[in-house]
Amino acid sequence: MKSRALTQESVDSMRxxxxxxxIEIRNVxxxxxxxxxxxxxxxxxxxxxxxxxxxRSYETFDAxxxxxxxxxxxxxxxxxxxxxCGKSTLxxxxxxxxxxxxxxxxxxxxxxxxxELGAGFDPELNAIENIFLNGAxxxxxxxxxxxxxxxxxxFAELEEFAHTPVKYYSSGMxxxxxxxxxxxxxxxxxxxDEILAVGDERFQAKCEGVFEELIRKGKTxxxxxxxxxxxxxxxxxAALIERGRLVYSGDPIRAVEMYRDGSYKxxxx
Amino acid sequence: xxxxxxxxxFDFFYQLxxxxxxLRQSVKRDLTTKYKRSALGYLWTMxxxxxxxxxxxxxxxxxxxxxxxxxxxxxxSGLIAWNYFNSTVMMSLHSIRSNARLFGQxxxxxxxFIISIAASNLxxxxxxLAPLCLxxxxxxxxxxxxxLLWPLMVLPLVFVTVGVALVxxxxxxxxxxxxxxxxxxxxxxYFLLPVLYGRDLLPPWLVKWLVLNPLFCQIxxxxxxxxEGSLPSLPVYILNLSASGLVLxxxxxxxxxxxxxxxxxx
Numbered sequence: 001m002k003s004r005a006l007t008q009e010s011v012d013s014m015r016x017x018x019x020x021x022x023i024e025i026r027n028v029x030x031x032x033x034x035x036x037x038x039x040x041x042x043x044x045x046x047x048x049x050x051x052x053x054x055x056r057s058y059e060t061f062d063a064x065x066x067x068x069x070x071x072x073x074x075x076x077x078x079x080x081x082x083x084x085c086g087k088s089t090l091x092x093x094x095x096x097x098x099x100x101x102x103x104x105x106x107x108x109x110x111x112x113x114x115x116e117l118g119a120g121f122d123p124e125l126n127a128i129e130n131i132f133l134n135g136a137x138x139x140x141x142x143x144x145x146x147x148x149x150x151x152x153x154x155f156a157e158l159e160e161f162a163h164t165p166v167k168y169y170s171s172g173m174x175x176x177x178x179x180x181x182x183x184x185x186x187x188x189x190x191x192x193d194e195i196l197a198v199g200d201e202r203f204q205a206k207c208e209g210v211f212e213e214l215i216r217k218g219k220t221x222x223x224x225x226x227x228x229x230x231x232x233x234x235x236x237x238a239a240l241i242e243r244g245r246l247v248y249s250g251d252p253i254r255a256v257e258m259y260r261d262g263s264y265k266x267x268x269x
Numbered sequence: 270x271x272x273x274x275x276x277x278x279f280d281f282f283y284q285l286x287x288x289x290x291x292l293r294q295s296v297k298r299d300l301t302t303k304y305k306r307s308a309l310g311y312l313w314t315m316x317x318x319x320x321x322x323x324x325x326x327x328x329x330x331x332x333x334x335x336x337x338x339x340x341x342x343x344x345x346s347g348l349i350a351w352n353y354f355n356s357t358v359m360m361s362l363h364s365i366r367s368n369a370r371l372f373g374q375x376x377x378x379x380x381x382f383i384i385s386i387a388a389s390n391l392x393x394x395x396x397x398l399a400p401l402c403l404x405x406x407x408x409x410x411x412x413x414x415x416x417l418l419w420p421l422m423v424l425p426l427v428f429v430t431v432g433v434a435l436v437x438x439x440x441x442x443x444x445x446x447x448x449x450x451x452x453x454x455x456x457x458x459y460f461l462l463p464v465l466y467g468r469d470l471l472p473p474w475l476v477k478w479l480v481l482n483p484l485f486c487q488i489x490x491x492x493x494x495x496x497e498g499s500l501p502s503l504p505v506y507i508l509n510l511s512a513s514g515l516v517l518x519x520x521x522x523x524x525x526x527x528x529x530x531x532x533x534x535x
Contacts, residue, residue: 120371124298
């Protein structure tokens, strides 16, 4: 009787598992076609067709191959790996902007990406107009955004330049506005790609404060960084990716050790 | 395919509703920034078709001595409809490439940028109706009450325009010379459409074929309500609206099939 109850309990906990996960991906593969010479015009395609028929002129290259990963709710999850290993591709898959070639992606909750700050800004518009435009891209109404404009401007410290078209902004000001807009949507999951170095030292401290606050609120943060100290210090879990494959997922200290050690590379090839 | 296409078709209208605030703002943005640096500003939306009309009217009715009553009104009413189609398609061609950074950041339906172009141009078209009405009164013609039905009569034209813009924008992502082909094609299309001439100038056997062009009747509709003061019969209108809806559906279907590949190409 007792053992049965236990079994029931474990089944329940397994059923409840997806709720505890912010992100679950299973067997995700992203294949890019790397063309030796991709025909970029109709004429070229036609000539190629005449010469080679339907023969493939590309090789597939897996930016991610068969990655299975679970990110529990409320964790700071670090992603590390050398340049070109597939971290950014993974972030794009999680953000829902890149559809994987195969595999399953499940994201529970609203997601915001701080991959490229201010990507949605129109240089001709001023800060306030851009805040509205960006909000509209997140399906926010004008009234909703109206209330938030002052605090976004205050956070970005751009009240003085609120009516200046953003094309006249310095890159620091631009990034500050981008950061303020991105964190304002109050996401449950935040994708962060190497952008803790926004603005001057004082503003960086402010950004860190925001992150601490988000962590305290139990938000999930996916953190891509080449700063191993940051990963070891901030992340509660980490994954190491190499050549599109997941090498290790778990304790961040261990992941950093493996990355620095480099011995996993030989195991792959 | 039919089921999938109709699914995307209804989802399309839902997305239009969901992103109505974005569309509203981007139309406003387009209207305010387009003529920012020009002295006459937004007036150009009206002056441009007027200038075109003036040149053509002088050439055709005074030099070539083409016989047609009030050619200015006839030409202008067709021209602004053609301009709507032409500029929406040409502007859409680059919309995917130029918004690629945004696609990589926020998950939005990618056709939203093409819709926003179509919406801005529709507003410009609406504004260009003002000089059309002025010219009509100036040459001493009556403004017909049928002109009030413009929103209904322009609908088939909008459907076809968006459908064509979607297909060509996709094509331009994969083949960059689509732009040049379209540029040439637009010139040919201009003469295949009843912009410079009416169907009574053509032999009937030719008209029979030309009406199969999904823009032919659409342009006649919006001209009819201003020039002749005529409305199409209900069956003709419904037939054209459905055919135009099919063009839009086809455009959406093509777009949906390829939009996941955009990030791999741009």
